[in-house]
Amino acid sequence: MNPALSQFGTQMSQLTGVRAIMKDIIETLRNSNGRKFINLSAGNPVILPEVEQLWRDCTQDLLASQEYGEVVCRYGSSQGYTPLIEAVVKDFNQRYNLSLSDRNILITPGSQALYLYAANAFGGRTVEGNLRQIVLPLSPDYTGYGGVTLTPEALIAYQPTLEIDEFHHRFKYRPDFSQLQITDQTGCVIFSRPCNPTGNVLSDEEVNKIATLAAEYNTPVLIDSAYACPFPALNFAPMTPQFGDNILHCMSLSKAGLPGERIGIAIGEPKLIQILESFQTNACIHSSRYGQAIAARAINSGALAQISTEIIRPHYQDKIEVLEQTLDEYMPSNLPWFLHRGEGAIFAWLWLKDLPINDWQLYQELKAVGVIVVPGSTFFPGLRGNWQHKHECVRISLTATEPEITKAMKRLAQVVEKVYVAVNNSQLPVNSY
Numbered sequence: 001m002n003p004a005l006s007q008f009g010t011q012m013s014q015l016t017g018v019r020a021i022m023k024d025i026i027e028t029l030r031n032s033n034g035r036k037f038i039n040l041s042a043g044n045p046v047i048l049p050e051v052e053q054l055w056r057d058c059t060q061d062l063l064a065s066q067e068y069g070e071v072v073c074r075y076g077s078s079q080g081y082t083p084l085i086e087a088v089v090k091d092f093n094q095r096y097n098l099s100l101s102d103r104n105i106l107i108t109p110g111s112q113a114l115y116l117y118a119a120n121a122f123g124g125r126t127v128e129g130n131l132r133q134i135v136l137p138l139s140p141d142y143t144g145y146g147g148v149t150l151t152p153e154a155l156i157a158y159q160p161t162l163e164i165d166e167f168h169h170r171f172k173y174r175p176d177f178s179q180l181q182i183t184d185q186t187g188c189v190i191f192s193r194p195c196n197p198t199g200n201v202l203s204d205e206e207v208n209k210i211a212t213l214a215a216e217y218n219t220p221v222l223i224d225s226a227y228a229c230p231f232p233a234l235n236f237a238p239m240t241p242q243f244g245d246n247i248l249h250c251m252s253l254s255k256a257g258l259p260g261e262r263i264g265i266a267i268g269e270p271k272l273i274q275i276l277e278s279f280q281t282n283a284c285i286h287s288s289r290y291g292q293a294i295a296a297r298a299i300n301s302g303a304l305a306q307i308s309t310e311i312i313r314p315h316y317q318d319k320i321e322v323l324e325q326t327l328d329e330y331m332p333s334n335l336p337w338f339l340h341r342g343e344g345a346i347f348a349w350l351w352l353k354d355l356p357i358n359d360w361q362l363y364q365e366l367k368a369v370g371v372i373v374v375p376g377s378t379f380f381p382g383l384r385g386n387w388q389h390k391h392e393c394v395r396i397s398l399t400a401t402e403p404e405i406t407k408a409m410k411r412l413a414q415v416v417e418k419v420y421v422a423v424n425n426s427q428l429p430v431n432s433y
C-alpha cells in the first residue's frame with residue numbers, strides 16, 4: 001500500500017541527517033562476510049560497568065519499594081513523575097544557587113522529543129501565516145535538529161567563524177555575531193553545548209550574548225545540554241550552565257547510561273514549560289515512569305553526579321587524548337588537517353581543508369580500509385548556501401576502545417595522505433574516489 005501523505009507526513013516519514021547514513025553503515029556491517037570493521041560512527045554511549053551497576057541498584061531499590069505499583073501500574077502527570085521533578089529542583093537549587101520550583105521542570109521521553117515540541121510550538125507558521133524561524137546560531141550542530149520541524153523552511157543555521165591554530169593542527173568554531181540574525185521573526189534558538197558533532201563548548205559569554213539578543217524579542221533559547229554538567233558531565237573544558245528568563249536548559253539522561261529509558265529534562269520559566277507540557281500531553285501523555293523513578297533515586301543520592309565526573313567524563317577524556325596523540329604522530333604535518341578542540345561530548349571532529357575528494361568519498365575510502373566514520377556534511381541542518389567546508393569534515397566517535405581508536409587513526413592518516421598526494425600528483429582524476 002502506498003498511502004497519499006500530507007505535507008507533515010512527507011516531512012516526518014523521511015530519515016534525515018545521520019539516520020540516513022546509518023542505513024548504509026548497518027548494511028556494510030551486515031554484509032561484511034566476516035571482515036572486521038572499526039566502527040567509529042556510533043552515538044550509543046559505552047556501557048560502563050559502574051554506570052550499569054548504578055542503574056541496576058536503583059532498579060533493585062525500586063522493585064523492593066512500596067512505590068513500584070504506583071510507578072509502573074498507573075498513568076501519571078504529563079509534567080513528569082513528582083519524585084524526579086523534586087530531585088531535579090533540589091539538586092539544581094543547591095548546585096547552582098537557583099530558586100526553582102516544580103513549575104520550572106518538564107520531563108520528556110528523551111530530549112529529542114523536547115526539541116520536536118519546541119521547534120513546532122515556537123517555530124513554523126503562526127495563525128496569521130507568518131514564518132517563525134528556528135535559529136541554529138552555529139553550524140555544524142546536532143543532526144537531529146534537521147528532522148524536528150514540521151516546517152523545514154523555518155530551520156535556519158548560521159556559518160561560524162573559524163579560529164585556526166595552523167601550527168598545532170587545531171581549530172575551533174565561534175558564533176559569527178556579525179552574521180547571526182535574531183529578530184522578531186525568530187521563534188526559538190537551539191544549540192548543543194557541548195556540541196555533537198564537534199565537541200565545541202560555547203563560552204559563557206557567547207551563550208549570554210545569544211540569550212540577550214533573543215530576550216529582546218521574547219524568544220526562547222534552548223540550550224541542549226545532553227553532554228553537559230552535572231550529568232553526564234561530558235565537558236572537558238570548564239563550563240557553567242546558564243539560566244535565565246528566556247533560557248530552556250535541556251538535559252538528557254541518555255549519555256549518563258539511560259538511553260533506553262528515554263528521559264529528557266527541561267528547566268525553564270513556567271509559561272514555557274506549560275506550553276511544552278501541553279504539547280507532550282497531546283503527543284504521548286508522558287515519559288516512562290520506571291525510568292523516571294530510578295533517575296530520581298540516582299539524582300537524590302548524588303551517585304549520578306559523582307559517577308558522571310569520576311567515571312563517565314574520564315572515560316571519554318582519555319579517548320580523545322589517545323585520538324589526538326595518534327593523529328599528531330601519524331598525520332602528515334605538511335597537510336592542512338585540523339582537529340576541532342576536544343572540549344566535550346563523545347566525538348572528535350576532523351576538518352581536512354581543501355580535501356580533493358568530498359566527505360562521502362572519504363567515508364567510502366575509509367570503509368575500504370575497515371574504518372567507519374560519519375561524513376560531516378550530515379551535520380549542517382538548516383545551513384543554506386555553498387560552503388566547501390561542509391564537505392571536508394568527518395565525525396569520529398569516541399565509543400571504540402583505545403587500541404581500536406589508535407589503529408583506526410593510523411589507517412585514516414594513511415588514507416588522507418594517499419588522497420592528497422594522489423590528486424596533487426595528478427595520478428588520479430579528482431572524482432576517482
Ligand SMILES: Cc1ncc(COP(=O)(O)O)c(C=O)c1O
Nearest residue numbers: 110111112142192196226252254
Ligand atoms: C546533542 C544531542 N541532543 C539530543 C540528543 C537526543 O538525545 P535523547 O533523545 O536520547 O535524550 C542527542 C543524541 O545523541 C544529542 O547528541
